[in-house]
Amino acid sequence: MNIFILEDDCNQQRHLKSMVQRISQEISLTDLNINIFSSTDQLRLGLPLPSKENVFILDLEINGIKTAGLEISKLIRQHDELANIIFITVHDEFVYTTYKYRVSALDFIAKDRGNIHDELKKDLIHINNEIQSSLVEETFTYKSYSETLQIPLKNICYFEVNPDNTHSCIMVTTDNKEIQLNYNLRELQKIDHRFFRCHRSYLVNPLQIKQIDFLHHVVIFYNGLTCPVSRRHEKALFNLIKR
Known part of the structure; x- marks a missing residue:
């Protein structure tokens, strides 16, 4: 899980980082990366690749601008439709404004009400459960010679025709490996519509x-x-990746 904290107060930065680390131990998160940003400009430059494992914990007021967190959340959502966004702030009067911004925030935690630790823990448990569920579901099963194997869907870039064998194709992975499969592209397209x-x-x-x-x-x-990509398929593919 990748945590991105936007907070301009150094004491609050340390407090939130310590809290996230403590929660990760309590719920047994073994793979955790925490990144801290003091300004929206820093965060804008440090936006990661889209992923369900990205969690943005944002304060609304940054460097005296009360809606800075909301503004950067719009950019985050445009860049990463899979990310989770959590607001932690004293400005709970903006809770309904977040809906206007259409950023699909997971939670809005008021600093001066309730227990931040417990609320944040519930959120991270929920996110981790979603991640684990997606890892189970999003795999691709294929036959290679006499074996039936599985690979995470996110590890596949594309399939291309095999010029040496019209009854097979070549799968190219994100780490540049080439794996020959016992399907041609037409067969594979019918088997898996993803x-x-x-x-x-x-x-x-x-x-x-x-x-x-x-x-x-x-x-x-x-x-x-x-x-x-052929010209006649460009528009359809563009609309697909915008979803």
Whole structure:
């Protein structure tokens, strides 16, 4: 789980970091990364790749601007539709304003009411349960020669035709491995609808697409790999990755 704390008060930064670390021990979070930012500009420059494991804990008032946290939350949501956003602030009068900003915040915790530790713990338990559920669900099962194997869906970039065997295709992973599968692209497309046929020779995983270069007609993946996309499929693919 990746925690991103936006708080301009040094004492509050230390307090929140210590609290998150304590909660992680209580609920047995073994893989935790905590990042602290003092300004919205710092956070804007440090935005990570989209992931369900990203958790943004935001104070509303930063450097005297009461709605700074709300403003940066809009940018976060535009950049990362999968992230979890939690507001922790003394300005609980803005609780209903968050709905206007349409950032789908998970929680709004008032610093001067209730127990922040308990509320934050409930949120992190919920997020961790969602992450674990998605890890179980989002896998791809495939046959390679005599074996039936599984790979996390998020580890797949695309599939391409195998020029040496029309009855198989090649799966290219995020760590640049090439794995031959006992399906051609048409068969694979029928078996698993999570992949998109962007070109007669390529089937892509929309979850790993960073952007589409309409000028050169290529798909660009988060790890830097690229593959061609036909002009007639560009719009449909663009609409798919915007969801």
